[in-house]
Amino acid sequence: MAEPSKGHDKLMIGQSPTGIYIAHAILILGVIVVAFPIYYTFVASTHSLQTILRPPLPLLPGDRFIENYSEALFGGVGRIGGVPVWTLLFNTTVVALGIAIGKIIISILSAYAIVFFRFPLRMTFFWIIFITLMLPVEVRILPTYKVMVDLGLIDTYAGLIVPLIASATATLLFRQFFLTIPGELVEAARVDGAGPFRFFKDILLPLSRTNIAALFVILFIYGWTQYLWPLLVTNDNQMNTIVIALKKMVSFADADTEWHLVMVTAMLAIVPPILVVVLMQRWFVRGLVDTEK
Amino acid sequence: MATVDLKDVRKVYPGGVEAVKGVSIAIPDKALCVLVGPSGCGKSTLLRMIAGLETISDGTCAFDGKVVNTIGPTERDIAMVFQNYALYPHMKVYDNMAYGLRNRGTPKDEIDRRVRETAKILELSHLLDRRPRELSGGQRQRVAMGRAIVRQPKVFLFDEPLSNLDAKLRGQMRVEIKNLQRALGVTSVYVTHDQLEAMTLADILVVMNAGKVEQMGNPLDIYEQPASTFVASFIGAPPMNLLPITNGKFTDGSALSITAPAGATILGFRPEDADVTESAPKQGLTLPAKVEGVEPVGAESFLYCAAAGQRIVVRVSGRALHEIGAKLTVSAPLEKLHWFDKDGKRVG
Ligand SMILES: Nc1ncnc2c1ncn2[C@@H]1O[C@H](COP(=O)(O)OP(=O)(O)OP(=O)(O)O)[C@@H](O)[C@H]1O
Ligand SMILES: [Mg+2]
Numbered sequence: 354m355a356e357p358s359k360g361h362d363k364l365m366i367g368q369s370p371t372g373i374y375i376a377h378a379i380l381i382l383g384v385i386v387v388a389f390p391i392y393y394t395f396v397a398s399t400h401s402l403q404t405i406l407r408p409p410l411p412l413l414p415g416d417r418f419i420e421n422y423s424e425a426l427f428g429g430v431g432r433i434g435g436v437p438v439w440t441l442l443f444n445t446t447v448v449a450l451g452i453a454i455g456k457i458i459i460s461i462l463s464a465y466a467i468v469f470f471r472f473p474l475r476m477t478f479f480w481i482i483f484i485t486l487m488l489p490v491e492v493r494i495l496p497t498y499k500v501m502v503d504l505g506l507i508d509t510y511a512g513l514i515v516p517l518i519a520s521a522t523a524t525l526l527f528r529q530f531f532l533t534i535p536g537e538l539v540e541a542a543r544v545d546g547a548g549p550f551r552f553f554k555d556i557l558l559p560l561s562r563t564n565i566a567a568l569f570v571i572l573f574i575y576g577w578t579q580y581l582w583p584l585l586v587t588n589d590n591q592m593n594t595i596v597i598a599l600k601k602m603v604s605f606a607d608a609d610t611e612w613h614l615v616m617v618t619a620m621l622a623i624v625p626p627i628l629v630v631v632l633m634q635r636w637f638v639r640g641l642v643d644t645e646k
Numbered sequence: 647m648a649t650v651d652l653k654d655v656r657k658v659y660p661g662g663v664e665a666v667k668g669v670s671i672a673i674p675d676k677a678l679c680v681l682v683g684p685s686g687c688g689k690s691t692l693l694r695m696i697a698g699l700e701t702i703s704d705g706t707c708a709f710d711g712k713v714v715n716t717i718g719p720t721e722r723d724i725a726m727v728f729q730n731y732a733l734y735p736h737m738k739v740y741d742n743m744a745y746g747l748r749n750r751g752t753p754k755d756e757i758d759r760r761v762r763e764t765a766k767i768l769e770l771s772h773l774l775d776r777r778p779r780e781l782s783g784g785q786r787q788r789v790a791m792g793r794a795i796v797r798q799p800k801v802f803l804f805d806e807p808l809s810n811l812d813a814k815l816r817g818q819m820r821v822e823i824k825n826l827q828r829a830l831g832v833t834s835v836y837v838t839h840d841q842l843e844a845m846t847l848a849d850i851l852v853v854m855n856a857g858k859v860e861q862m863g864n865p866l867d868i869y870e871q872p873a874s875t876f877v878a879s880f881i882g883a884p885p886m887n888l889l890p891i892t893n894g895k896f897t898d899g900s901a902l903s904i905t906a907p908a909g910a911t912i913l914g915f916r917p918e919d920a921d922v923t924e925s926a927p928k929q930g931l932t933l934p935a936k937v938e939g940v941e942p943v944g945a946e947s948f949l950y951c952a953a954a955g956q957r958i959v960v961r962v963s964g965r966a967l968h969e970i971g972a973k974l975t976v977s978a979p980l981e982k983l984h985w986f987d988k989d990g991k992r993v994g
Contacts, residue, residue, distance in 0.1 A: 537732035540699050545746035545793075546720040555745070559736040 398616035405612045425617040434590035441595040451514035452576030464527035486521040508589045566636035595622045648709045648800040655705035665691040667857035676831045682844035683854035689837040698722045725794035726803040733778040740774040764796040802834040875990035886914045887958040898955030903932045907994040910985035917961040919982035930979045937972045
């Protein structure tokens with residue numbers, strides 16, 4: 354059963370002063386390598402198009418922050434049919450939330466069925482789910498597209514979300530977690546008069562909450578960065594997600610591209626995933642550090 | 647408050663393992679029945695069938711004369727204490743105890759009253775706001791007990807509830823469980839493989855072996871009149887000395903000092919019924935023996951001796967002053983001898 358939480362009071366490896374300096378140097382280098390392009394994008398997003406097109410690009414932010422951001426957010430960008438970035442952010446949020454929440458609900462329920470119920474062909478269903486791991490969206494994209502067309506789901510949120518919801522990975526993760534729940538606990542709940550629904554709600558969900566939080570973060574980002582499927586299933590610019598729009602904004606001809614707005618859009622595109630990670634980190638760091646079982 | 651009647655209960659697991667092979671036990675109201683036996687003999691299986699956690703393959707289980715075979719654990723109104731306690735890790739002690747009552751729709755103030763009352767009995771009042779992982783093993787055990795008691799069920803079921811505690815705490819909890827069970831007057835079934843626990847707790851002791859009942863009854867009767875060599879060696883510590891005999895001779899060829907009853911092929915006597923003397927007494931069994939080991943445990947000592955071609959144990963009170971290799975005579979009074987036939991069944 355639950356051990357006293359590990360990890361907090363454990364000594365870290367290699368606590369000699371030189372070790373610490375080297376470790377920090379490497380960490381700082383890593384941060385610079387990762388963060389510099391983002392910083393540079395931010396810098397570009399605060400300059401006018403003329404400044405960007407005339408190299409070299411300054412290393413410090415310019416003075417057009419407010420103009421650029423409000424133009425992109427509310428004014429609309431020409432190359433994508435004048436749709437404001439605000440609409441794109443909204444679309445993408447709906448899609449990412451839909452995919453993350455949908456996947457979690459579907460997979461936790463299927464894992465629950467597979468682990469805790471005895472029904473005919475149980476293992477067959479498990480293997481069918483398992484096999485779909487080998488069939489990611491890209492592989493089954495044409496038949497899926499056909500189905501969406503037949504159902505009239507092109508250019509709808511449902512069309513963007515539903516085909517991406519089925520998830521073997523999340524189902525397997527939940528299954529592995531459920532298998533670690535001691536049989537005695539399940540039986541104690543039965544003796545205590547908890548039916549299948551109560552057991553799920555009162556015992557399984559609270560015990561899974563750190564897993565759910567971690568999965569939510571991963572799946573939200575997965576949904577946020579989807580490219581191929583949204584590209585196929587949307588024709589209307591109003592239904593674009595931000596990643597698609599970003600691609601469409603960039604023209605082959607440099608002069609044709611409103612680079613300052615592209616940069617703003619790129620900056621805005623990474624804000625929500627960062628927010629999700631920051632807001633949820635309290636949950637899933639706890640999940641990784643002290644697993645309550 | 648219920649009687650529990652098992653009639654020819656069998657369990658065949660899906661893989662074909664027959665874990666329980668026809669067990670009939672009648673437990674009167676308010677009695678504590680202890681199932682004891684070696685590992686894998688089917689104790690837990692039998693208990694879980696009474697709980698309704700395992701289907702009954704054949705035979706009937708009845709509470710108060712009403713067959714409950716097809717009824718689930720919730721409706722059977724039983725409470726169970728598990729070996730690893732099975733507390734809900736994310737719930738506070740209070741909620742752990744209240745959960746079963748909530749599921750049954752007991753009014754809130756009634757739940758609160760009962761939980762606090764039970765916590766007081768078990769000295770858990772100051773722990774109600776803690777989570778299980780913030781408790782010691784003994785405290786967790788108490789919470790598990792509390793969760794069962796608070797429900798005021800018809801039947802208590804215990805599956806080796808003390809096996810995760812250290813020896814001292816186990817002794818303490820054993821007394822407490824007995825007192826609680828008496829005070830609450832709830833019919834109980836208690837599984838253990840600890841014969842001391844079995845002897846001290848049981849109103850009815852059931853000794854099981856390989857899915858069958860070997861012997862059933864009052865614990866002291868079983869101790870004094872074990873029905874088979876299995877029971878004789880299982881109940882009592884150290885176990886009974888069992889010496890094979892053929893035609894009035896031991897395996898090493900030495901002659902028996904008394905006459906065996908007809909059909910007896912095994913002679914048994916308990917370490918605590920035997921004595922060591924320098925000169926042989928007039929009556930009873932006498933065996934020449936050689937000391938091979940001495941184990942002083944404080945108030946008593948165990949002498950391990952070679953006698954009749956094998957090793958026997960004798961308990962002597964106080965500190966044994968025998969040297970290794972010393973020759974002496976082991977004796978046991980006639981009325982304390984047990985005789986078994988070639989199938990291990992008691993013959994006298
Ligand atoms: N789910 C199961 N499927 C198949 N066989 C089982 C199952 N559970 C138990 N058994 C078998 O049934 C027999 C009795 O098991 P049981 O758990 O009742 O033993 P026990 O007397 O409680 O032992 P212990 O003292 O070790 O707990 C064993 O041989 C075991 O292997
Ligand atoms: Mg067992």
